[in-house]
Amino acid sequence: MLGTVNNSDEEGFKFISCERLPAGMFVYYNDAEKNILCRVGHAQPLNHYPQEFLMDMELDADEVSRFYGLDPEDFKYYSYAASVIGYFDAAMDEFVNPRTNPASGVKITRAGDEVLKDISKIKKGAAGSAFMGAVLSADTAIVLSVRDIVSQHVSVIASTGAGKSYTVGVLVEELLKPYNMAPVLIFDPHGEYSSLGEVQNMPDFITPSYRPKVRTVKPESIKIRISDLLFSDFVSIMDDGTMSDKMKTLFRSAYHNLKNNSKKKFTRNELKQEIEALRDSTNEPTIEGILWRFGKMYGSIFDDFQTIPLADYFKVGKLTIMDVSGIEETFQQLIASVMLRRLFDAREGTENNRYNETHVDKFLPYPVFVVIEEAHRFAPHSGEAKSKSILKTILSEGRKFGVGVCLVSQRPSKLDADSLSQCMTQITMRIINPTDQQQIAQSIESASRELISELPSLAKGQAIISGVAINTPTLVRIRKRLTSDARGRSKDAPEMWAAQKKYEEKHDRAEVRADEEMDVGV
Amino acid sequence: MVIGDIIRVEDANTYFVKIPPDAQKERIGRMVKIQKTDEIIVGVIKNISHTIREELIPYIEPDKQPKYAPFNEDFRNSYYVVHGLGVISSGSVRYVIDSPPDIRDKLELLSPDELRKFHTQNGKPSAAYFHTSRDALDKNLLLCIAEQVESGCPECRPMMRLVKKHIGRD
Numbered sequence A: 001m002l003g004t005v006n007n008s009d010e011e012g013f014k015f016i017s018c019e020r021l022p023a024g025m026f027v028y029y030n031d032a033e034k035n036i037l038c039r040v041g042h043a044q045p046l047n048h049y050p051q052e053f054l055m056d057m058e059l060d061a062d063e064v065s066r067f068y069g070l071d072p073e074d075f076k077y078y079s080y081a082a083s084v085i086g087y088f089d090a091a092m093d094e095f096v097n098p099r100t101n102p103a104s105g106v107k108i109t110r111a112g113d114e115v116l117k118d119i120s121k122i123k124k125g126a127a128g129s130a131f132m133g134a135v136l137s138a139d140t141a142i143v144l145s146v147r148d149i150v151s152q153h154v155s156v157i158a159s160t161g162a163g164k165s166y167t168v169g170v171l172v173e174e175l176l177k178p179y180n181m182a183p184v185l186i187f188d189p190h191g192e193y194s195s196l197g198e199v200q201n202m203p204d205f206i207t208p209s210y211r212p213k214v215r216t217v218k219p220e221s222i223k224i225r226i227s228d229l230l231f232s233d234f235v236s237i238m239d240d241g242t243m244s245d246k247m248k249t250l251f252r253s254a255y256h257n258l259k260n261n262s263k264k265k266f267t268r269n270e271l272k273q274e275i276e277a278l279r280d281s282t283n284e285p286t287i288e289g290i291l292w293r294f295g296k297m298y299g300s301i302f303d304d305f306q307t308i309p310l311a312d313y314f315k316v317g318k319l320t321i322m323d324v325s326g327i328e329e330t331f332q333q334l335i336a337s338v339m340l341r342r343l344f345d346a347r348e349g350t351e352n353n354r355y356n357e358t359h360v361d362k363f364l365p366y367p368v369f370v371v372i373e374e375a376h377r378f379a380p381h382s383g384e385a386k387s388k389s390i391l392k393t394i395l396s397e398g399r400k401f402g403v404g405v406c407l408v409s410q411r412p413s414k415l416d417a418d419s420l421s422q423c424m425t426q427i428t429m430r431i432i433n434p435t436d437q438q439q440i441a442q443s444i445e446s447a448s449r450e451l452i453s454e455l456p457s458l459a460k461g462q463a464i465i466s467g468v469a470i471n472t473p474t475l476v477r478i479r480k481r482l483t484s485d486a487r488g489r490s491k492d493a494p495e496m497w498a499a500q501k502k503y504e505e506k507h508d509r510a511e512v513r514a515d516e517e518m519d520v521g522v
Numbered sequence B: 001m002v003i004g005d006i007i008r009v010e011d012a013n014t015y016f017v018k019i020p021p022d023a024q025k026e027r028i029g030r031m032v033k034i035q036k037t038d039e040i041i042v043g044v045i046k047n048i049s050h051t052i053r054e055e056l057i058p059y060i061e062p063d064k065q066p067k068y069a070p071f072n073e074d075f076r077n078s079y080y081v082v083h084g085l086g087v088i089s090s091g092s093v094r095y096v097i098d099s100p101p102d103i104r105d106k107l108e109l110l111s112p113d114e115l116r117k118f119h120t121q122n123g124k125p126s127a128a129y130f131h132t133s134r135d136a137l138d139k140n141l142l143l144c145i146a147e148q149v150e151s152g153c154p155e156c157r158p159m160m161r162l163v164k165k166h167i168g169r170d
Helices: A061-068 A072-076 A113-119 A146-152 A164-176 A194-201 A231-238 A245-260 A268-276 A284-298 A329-351 A388-401 A417-421 A434-443 A446-457 A493-506 A514-521 B062-068 B112-118 B139-152 B154-169
Strands: A003-009 A012-017 A026-031 A034-045 A078-089 A094-096 A107-110 A129-135 A141-145 A154-157 A184-188 A213-217 A318-323 A368-372 A403-409 A425-428 A462-467 A474-478 B002-011 B014-019 B031-035 B039-049 B078-089 B092-094 B106-109
Touching (some): A034 A113, A061 A072, A129 A462, A146 A164, A146 A403, A146 A425, A164 A184, A164 A194, A164 A368, A164 A403, A164 A474, A194 A213, A231 A329, A245 A268, A268 A284, A329 A368, A329 A388, A329 A403, A388 A403, A388 A417, A446 A462, B002 B078, B014 B039
Parallel strands (some): A154 A403, A154 A425, A184 A368, A213 A318
Antiparallel strands (some): A003 A012, A003 A107, A012 A078, A034 A078, A129 A141, A129 A474, A425 A462, A462 A474, B002 B014, B039 B078
């Protein structure tokens, strides 16, 4: 026994215990042969020492209390606020709230494996499972339903250094396990997921019939096919704020002439010729202006033929890491936009029988999963990003077509609220910024709001997991990653400086004095 | 030194003590004792009363007055109201009184040795009766006791300083 119920109100109930219990911990009581799971909230001491007894730094408050006639043990009890989650109904496969609070005097017990196992929707190691870690105050495994994650999206939100990329790594590892074999793509603006390539040679991921594949696409290999761009994409690249309405109108004509001419795939030169074709005596300077701006489309990222090879990127049991580090942010958005647009079109077209095996690179007959790192860059709360519209479309309609998205961000307040609220499973780690906390509170289900106050105090690697992929919001200690985690870690600057100093001493690099350097010139 | 005789025991903790005529009166808050055969009841003068209920005298027959109003002849009679705090018994201290004093028991001043003994429990400084006496004794009375304890029992001083602050706040 852990404690005894004292009283209850509309917020929940309070119980008294002499044990120190962390907020978010699970307890239960028995009612009519049912174990009713409850979550412990905030605690406060049942009795307070008289404040004067705490004023002498040398004297122990217990000693003064005893001297005064108070029993020091009376100050060792805590009153815990707790809320009822419910009993697990096997038929409904979820927790059912009994809609009553326990009566005063009811005994409260620490929830063990037998009760906590029902928090997970699926068993560890089963097909469609993602073992993320253990309940914070216990060892019970927390396993998410991959089916729910992929169909209804997931968000991973955390301050920098809280273990966000690490957690995404764990999730991706689970998706690549033999019992999932998911096609996964990580859109990686920092190039920090390359170590996931280790899964190809790890026994945990290999069976006689399966071995995951990992491909890292380097920035220089990423190309955007010119004909995959929309008119608005062209304008956003070409317009530096000086493109007149007349220029845009003429360019639109050229673009649509080419598109309407059943020329779905075209080259830059063909588009250029189409612009030239519009030239007459009245628009000479305007055409010149368009052509001058069109020069930007000859940048190395654009190509007449090469594009993002969807069919190659999204294969069962394959992880593709699109390393877009070093690419300008607007182009990162453009790449994301084109990739997501093509992906959505492929899945929607395949589901609606518009595409079949003959449509190379458009036929995608299975659900896929895309991780968008630094999601606030691609779907910002304020301002526009080229990728925002398609991302919102996928988040709202992706469920029907099997495009699962994982939004990863350290600034939820800068992330589009609609997009965030479409992620029906949330993995939320330490968040210190109050604005970010507020944003999270607004976008996640009400049951987990009581855990929001825990966000600033979460340690590295601890997370609140809530939403459809789990039966009740839970504080989780994220499991150890199987692959190494070198890239995401903060640099130990003093250690690196010391190493550099040692290196320089070893190689005895002659110090160049300023005056000597000048002598060379003289 | 005997400072009075118990003439009434109201309850286990409250006793009325008749002060002998012309005796010098002790101050309210003074710690006192009642010596029993095998124990000492320690208390404090809670109040001094000069009020004598004379209004009933006319209704009592003169021959019965010595029996029912024996102190009526001396109009200067005064009484201490003593509040019992605890017992020193066979060297140990208890802050509870389970056997109140008897009528005509003698009230005496508590000696410095007895004061120190009364504030030592299991070898440690203690004034644990303070908490239980909060309702029965008013703030000033408790502060008065605290001062006596501070001066007579130096080892209690650091803790009594905090207790005084606590009592003084309320």
